[in-house]
Amino acid sequence: xxxxxxxxxxxxxxxxxxxxxxxxxxxxxxxxxxxxxxxxxxxxxxxxxxxxxxxxxxxxxxxxxxxxxxxxxxxxxxxxxxxxxxxxxxxxxxxxxxxxxxxxxxxxxxxxxxxxxxxxxxxxxxxxxxxx
Numbered sequence: 001x002x003x004x005x006x007x008x009x010x011x012x013x014x015x016x017x018x019x020x021x022x023x024x025x026x027x028x029x030x031x032x033x034x035x036x037x038x039x040x041x042x043x044x045x046x047x048x049x050x051x052x053x054x055x056x057x058x059x060x061x062x063x064x065x066x067x068x069x070x071x072x073x074x075x076x077x078x079x080x081x082x083x084x085x086x087x088x089x090x091x092x093x094x095x096x097x098x099x100x101x102x103x104x105x106x107x108x109x110x111x112x113x114x115x116x117x118x119x120x121x122x123x124x125x126x127x128x129x130x131x132x
Contacts, residue, residue, distance in 0.1 A: 003027050003114050006046035006074070008064055010034040010056040014099070018050055018079075021106045036060040043072040048113045050106075052099075053080040062086055065093045075117035077109050077128070089131035096129050 005022045007029060009015040015032045022029050031042035035057040039049075049068050053061035061078060062085070068074040069092030078086050078096040086096050094116055097109055108125035115122030124130050 003047040003110075003117075004030040004045055005110070006030050006033065006039065006042050006049040006068070008033045008039045008049060008051040008055065008061065009079070010052065010054075014052075017103075018106060021103045022110065024103075025107060025110060027110070036064050039064045040067065043068055043074065046072070046074050047117060048075045048077070048110060050077055050079050050109075051093075053078060053082050053085045059085065062090045065090050069093050073117075075113040077113050079106075079109075083129060087129065093131060095124075095131050097125070097127055101127075 005027050007015050007018045019029045030045040033039035033042055035055050051061050051065045065076040069076050076093040079099055079101055081099045083096045083098045105127050112122045112125055
């Protein structure tokens with residue numbers, strides 16, 4: 001599972017927690033982004049992305065997620081305290097997990113995203129709302 005993960009989160013401590021969990025799984029974090037401009041700059045280096053909905057530049061997460069998925073082939077999982085903002089789905093993205101998120105759920109979500117990106121079957125994490 002040698003995947004490169006982008007973390008799009010404007011709360012620094014949450015981003016660091018996600019980074020530690022991803023690295024503990026043996027994967028590389030390609031960047032930490034707090035807004036749309038930073039996220040899109042890292043996009044070409046990512047295979048998977050965890051994206052918050054509300055960032056330092058506003059509620060740009062849904063657009064970031066769509067662009068990461070459609071323009072760069074990134075497997076996107078939203079992690080947000082406001083899952084209702086994306087509950088209808090965002091084109092090209094996988095699903096949403098409500099924060100706060102335990103490390104075990106991050107691990108399950110990451111395994112799911114990697115499997116989906118590789119076209120493999122995967123168990124849906126129990127705390128994830130999967131988009132159709």
